[in-house]
Amino acid sequence: MAAKNIPYGVTDFRLIRANNYYYVDKTSYIALVENAARFFFLIRPRRFGKSLFVNMLSWYYDINRKDSFEELFGDLYIGKHPTEEQGKYLILSFNFSAVNPDPDKLMESFEWHCHLRFMEFANAYASCFESGFAEEIKNAPSATAKFSYIISKAKELELPIYLVIDEYDNFSNAILANAGTTHYKTLTHGAGFFRFFFNLIKEGATGDGPIKRMFITGVSPVTMDDVTSGFNIGTNMSCDARFNNIIGFSECELRQMLTYYKETGDISEDIDHLIETMAPWYNNYCFSMDSLGERIFNSDMILYFLNYYLPLKEAPSNMIDNNIRTDYNKLRHLIRLDKSFGLNASIIHDIVANGNIVAEIKTAFPAEDLAKPDNFKSLLYYYGLLSICGIDRGDTILGIPNLTVREQLYGYLVEAYREAEMFVLELDYLNNLVKDMAYDGIWEPAFRYFASELKRQSSIREFIEGEAHIRGFLLAYLGLNRTYIIHPEHEPYKKYADFYMMPDLLHQPEIAFSYIVEVKYARRDASNAEIATLKMEASEQLRRYAGDPKVQQTKGDTQLRLITLVFKGWELDVCELTE
Known part of the structure; x- marks a missing residue:
């Protein structure tokens, strides 16, 4: 048999299992989910594999698919360790990424999506209900009427329902980002139809209601907090260590x-x-x-x-999937980088400059409180723009997980600079200067250009308070070039240099030069002796970093150059090569 296909973009579990796709077995989590919570709420970033997991659950628990168990699950973990609840439920599933978030079309689209899902349910389980059940569903005037009828009849007949909602907050996030808080509140507060929808879920899941299990996924707890005021029947398992690897x-x-x-x-x-x-x-x-x-x-x-x-x-x-870029661009609006370069933009600037940030991960908060620092940091974490990277004196440290995310944050930050008319560089011109660094070893013009614009654009001066701010500006702009992969070093106990410009030899093997850059900052009235001390510190750190195994392994045959930059206020006082 030919090698298994790669299931890129495939979220249909049966299609994967029946058509020779490679499947990473996640079925061992079925029993863990059963034992952990009846109503399971899982938050994970977009494009992480949630949809395939919930589709797998549907195939496992569906009473109509019980006879397919051996075919689909036989050689997987759960096939050898089935639970008692396998094939015991009527599956009612939704995927709200299919709902059009245009405010003018939202209600109609939501109604239509629910109608289709309810009709699928009615037709699939018609034999479990009285005759005419599907026709009653079809003729019910609204999604909530259809849902109420299903809950009522299933309760009457003691039929257990497993409710699955994938991307529960997809259209509500889009409404919040594109239409603003007024439209969002209309949807999620008071008599809003989405809030009423979740009230029906709660009604069907409490007491002797027919909804016996529930699995809900999304990218943040914000909408859940707003539509349910805590959704006290659900259990948010997103940060539970047992489920760290349930997705991914x-x-x-x-x-x-x-x-x-x-x-x-x-x-x-x-x-x-x-x-x-x-x-x-x-x-x-x-x-x-x-x-x-x-x-x-x-x-x-x-x-x-x-x-x-x-x-x-x-x-x-291109190591970054364009679909990932598209999704991160959608998030750009939600993270609210306002035109005044306010607190949220400053938080991202600090993350880029320092590599990590202390935060308390909030498990619930309403949309109106997104701007609060810990909520905003938590939002970045849930979106996958930050990840847990350590603990310091009991505090959670969040850091940028990888280069894919780092590039997105660089883009957000540069856009914020531009919107605030704070610090704008000509990217094409800078990229050409960076190419001169890479191929010809002409390194000084790139840093001189950066410094001259830093001095010329007076609006930035109020923001410059030290080395970290200048480093943040430099990293954000250099990080958008395609010649070097920028590796900032954020290991304070090692006293490493600021960043390593690692040549992208995988895609441009002809690059001839690589660089380590150390940025130092001094007050505008610093003495010559203070500048000399900073230069000496920079030289020591650069030489130490040059011997790092990671640098030696990744620089290939390029000539490694060590650059010292010392700023006095916003002026570049030292720009020299360290031998």
């Missing part, structure tokens, strides 16, 4: 997949080297304080890479 791939799972394709002859290169290629771009997600040793790869990103790599035997020219 562990390194062990990725290694097993690559080993399979190595054995089929589709991979010829060393597996460790392939993982090292993917890890900086797709790895480093952690969803529990108790799971710091278990880092998760974004499964959709991995499948994107392998879908390109296996037939062509080379890495994609």
